[in-house]
Amino acid sequence: MTDTAVIVLTAALTGTACALLGPFLVLRRVALLGDAVSHAVLPGIVLVWLVAQTRAPLAVVAGAALFAVVCVLAIDALRATGLVPPDAAIGLVFPALFSLGVLGVTRYADGIHLDLDSTIYGEIAFVPFATVTVAGVPLARATVVLAVVVAVNLALVGLLWKELKATTFDPEFSRTVGLRPVLLSRLLLLAVAVTAVSAFEAVGAILVVTLLIVPAATAYLLTDRLAVMVAVAVAVSWVGAVAGNALATATDSAISGAMGLACTACFVLALLAAPRHGLVVRWIRRGRRRRPAAAA
Amino acid sequence: MGPLIDAIPLPYTDAVVVLGAAVLGLTCGVLGAFAVLRGRSLVGDAVAHAALPGVCVAFLLGGTKDVPLLLVGAGVAGVLGAVVMLAIERNTRIPADSAIGLVLSAFFSLGVVLLTYIAGSGDADQAGLESYLFGQAAGLLESDVAVMAAISAVSLAAVALTVRAMRVVLFDPRFGGSIGLPVRALEITSTVMLVIAVVIGVRMVGAILMVAMLIAPTVTARQLTDRLVPLLALAGVVGAAVGVAGAVGSTAAGLPTGPVIVLLALGIVLAAVLLAPRRGVLWRAGALLHRRRLAACDAALLAWHRDGELPERSVRALARRGWAEPGPAGPRPTAAGRAAIQEVLERRALWSAWLEHGTRLDLDDPREPGPHDLAAVLGPHRVSELRELAATNGAPR
Numbered sequence: 001m002t003d004t005a006v007i008v009l010t011a012a013l014t015g016t017a018c019a020l021l022g023p024f025l026v027l028r029r030v031a032l033l034g035d036a037v038s039h040a041v042l043p044g045i046v047l048v049w050l051v052a053q054t055r056a057p058l059a060v061v062a063g064a065a066l067f068a069v070v071c072v073l074a075i076d077a078l079r080a081t082g083l084v085p086p087d088a089a090i091g092l093v094f095p096a097l098f099s100l101g102v103l104g105v106t107r108y109a110d111g112i113h114l115d116l117d118s119t120i121y122g123e124i125a126f127v128p129f130a131t132v133t134v135a136g137v138p139l140a141r142a143t144v145v146l147a148v149v150v151a152v153n154l155a156l157v158g159l160l161w162k163e164l165k166a167t168t169f170d171p172e173f174s175r176t177v178g179l180r181p182v183l184l185s186r187l188l189l190l191a192v193a194v195t196a197v198s199a200f201e202a203v204g205a206i207l208v209v210t211l212l213i214v215p216a217a218t219a220y221l222l223t224d225r226l227a228v229m230v231a232v233a234v235a236v237s238w239v240g241a242v243a244g245n246a247l248a249t250a251t252d253s254a255i256s257g258a259m260g261l262a263c264t265a266c267f268v269l270a271l272l273a274a275p276r277h278g279l280v281v282r283w284i285r286r287g288r289r290r291r292p293a294a295a296a
Numbered sequence: 297m298g299p300l301i302d303a304i305p306l307p308y309t310d311a312v313v314v315l316g317a318a319v320l321g322l323t324c325g326v327l328g329a330f331a332v333l334r335g336r337s338l339v340g341d342a343v344a345h346a347a348l349p350g351v352c353v354a355f356l357l358g359g360t361k362d363v364p365l366l367l368v369g370a371g372v373a374g375v376l377g378a379v380v381m382l383a384i385e386r387n388t389r390i391p392a393d394s395a396i397g398l399v400l401s402a403f404f405s406l407g408v409v410l411l412t413y414i415a416g417s418g419d420a421d422q423a424g425l426e427s428y429l430f431g432q433a434a435g436l437l438e439s440d441v442a443v444m445a446a447i448s449a450v451s452l453a454a455v456a457l458t459v460r461a462m463r464v465v466l467f468d469p470r471f472g473g474s475i476g477l478p479v480r481a482l483e484i485t486s487t488v489m490l491v492i493a494v495v496i497g498v499r500m501v502g503a504i505l506m507v508a509m510l511i512a513p514t515v516t517a518r519q520l521t522d523r524l525v526p527l528l529a530l531a532g533v534v535g536a537a538v539g540v541a542g543a544v545g546s547t548a549a550g551l552p553t554g555p556v557i558v559l560l561a562l563g564i565v566l567a568a569v570l571l572a573p574r575r576g577v578l579w580r581a582g583a584l585l586h587r588r589r590l591a592a593c594d595a596a597l598l599a600w601h602r603d604g605e606l607p608e609r610s611v612r613a614l615a616r617r618g619w620a621e622p623g624p625a626g627p628r629p630t631a632a633g634r635a636a637i638q639e640v641l642e643r644r645a646l647w648s649a650w651l652e653h654g655t656r657l658d659l660d661d662p663r664e665p666g667p668h669d670l671a672a673v674l675g676p677h678r679v680s681e682l683r684e685l686a687a688t689n690g691a692p693r
Contacts, residue, residue: 032338035338083576084515091508092508095507095558098558102552103559210402216394217398220394254408254411277388
């Protein structure tokens with residue numbers, strides 16, 4: 001495989017992993033969870049440095065994953081009190097964890113270059129250079145990791161489809177029919193935490209945040225059915241990966257930023273031209289409603 | 297600013313930081329309320345990220361890292377991002393938090409692309425552009441504080457003047473529109489004020505602190521009051537207090553100011569969420585425990601009356617209330633205990649009467665009373681009416 005193909009494939013796998021979960025986050029009003037996790041992992045990196053004095057990728061990812069899980073569970077606990085709206089819970093927990101990390105860096109790792117950019121956030125352009133050998137075939141490590149994450153997310157969403165659907169749209173109903181909305185919500189959040197951390201390491205934070213929100217929001221404009229929404233979100237993320245890579249090559253700019261912009265372009269297109277929820281259709285409908293009134 | 301800073305018994309630089317934190321906390325506390333109550337808590341995060349392409353464009357146009365120029369770029373991009381966010385939220389089915397996320401992703405992606413473009417242009421002056429926006433409270437200047445104080449005064453005055461209209465727009469925008477309020481203009485005004493505060497604040501203390509300072513004061517105040525004006529005042533006070541305490545504490549302990557303020561703010565929120573009267577988690581748990589104990593006592597007293605025998609497990613609870621005393625043949629009721637039994641019986645009779653004949657009462661309070669507060673909610677007059685209905689088995693008087 002060429003390096004470009006590896007990059008596009010990795011981005012598309014990241015997009016698939018994110019787009020499988022994104023629709024649920026958008027529908028549950030916790031779309032910004034990815035952004036929260038991207039900041040909240042800092043204390044994990046400090047902890048790994050404190051315990052093992054290392055910045056090795058595997059250890060750093062483990063520490064980051066630990067605090068990603070702490071972050072999502074704390075958000076869920078705060079939200080579950082019913083006293084704090086979900087978006088405010090996100091905005092309270094991740095600054096606190098990030099602050100904890102900053103304090104840790106100044107207290108214990110002053111003078112060492114320990115920040116998110118240099119430890120956990122990867123750069124998608126470098127994906128082809130870190131390889132592992134699977135069954136005698138050299139493959140890009142990030143591609144393999146993300147393929148596993150996609151498989152796990154696919155299994156989670158596929159096996160718990162009915163349950164996730166019911167708890168997302170009507171938690172009260174799902175409780176009365178014996179489902180466990182709290183448990184399912186936590187499972188979903190854990191999947192987001194793990195997905196986000198493994199994807200940060202491959203493609204950087206902003207692309208993960210984008211891929212969790214933008215394809216899902218695009219799909220939300222195009223359909224009223226959850227299954228279609230997930231499928232469309234995955235498709236949008238693939239389009240974003242391919243078109244973004246082409247854009248980056250053409251303009252010689254950052255691949256992750258270009259992929260984000262390509263996804264955004266998909267959203268703008270859907271915003272304008274969606275068959276039922278698009279702006280153009282709304283304008284036409286509004287014009288039609290006004291005309292008889294104007295004639296009278 | 298001079299005399300105010302002199303009045304603070306701290307070294308000059310620390311006094312500036314403390315004053316800056318107080319002004320910032322006050323402004324963020326009050327303005328943040330309008331974001332949090334509309335489900336747009338993370339708008340500060342989006343605006344802070346949206347400023348990046350603005351800074352890049354300003355640099356491309358101006359060609360230098362000139363402070364006011366970059367700030368104007370950041371401000372314009374921030375306002376643009378906020379307006380796009382409001383437009384998406386208003387015209388589509390996308391929820392507020394996803395609209396915020398869309399703006400954040402789109403603008404920051406654009407910023408990243410512009411950064412690489414600028415880096416590729418080979419301009420040596422561009423280094424450090426992306427970290428330009430994210431400041432440190434310790435590097436605060438007196439002029440920064442003065443600018444922030446001016447913005448704070450203007451926005452607080454605007455809030456004070458429009459608070460009645462804002463209340464309608466916040467809680468019932470459709471009703472606001474129907475009585476002729478300029479809903480869209482008010483929303484945009486409050487959001488633009490917020491954006492300006494965020495852009496200035498991010499430059500002073502960093503994006504992450506801004507996110508927390510917009511949310512924490514309102515969430516705290518919300519646990520303590522259900523009314524908007526007290527909430528705004530309380531949020532302002534909490535914001536300023538957290539800012540001052542964090543600034544003083546961090547300089548005393550030699551720690552960075554921003555993170556200490558954030559952790560302090562979270563501590564206050566947790567205290568409010570756990571302990572707030574009537575709403576707090578622990579308070580509700582305590583009230584539930586109390587009600588369970590009352591119900592258990594009622595059940596024990598009824599069983600005692602019915603069977604003439606007190607269930608073994610309730611002996612201690614009733615004895616502690618002075619309702620039971622040891623007798624020769626097991627526990628026996630005291631005088632107070634007999635009165636308590638009588639009271640439970642009466643309450644049950646009244647509840648049955650309410651269930652059977654309650655619909656005939658002419659109540660002016662639409663609330664449904666519960667078994668424990670029935671007599672208090674109905675009042676003596678209606679209680680006797682209900683007793684009469686029960687006695688005549690519903691026949692008209």
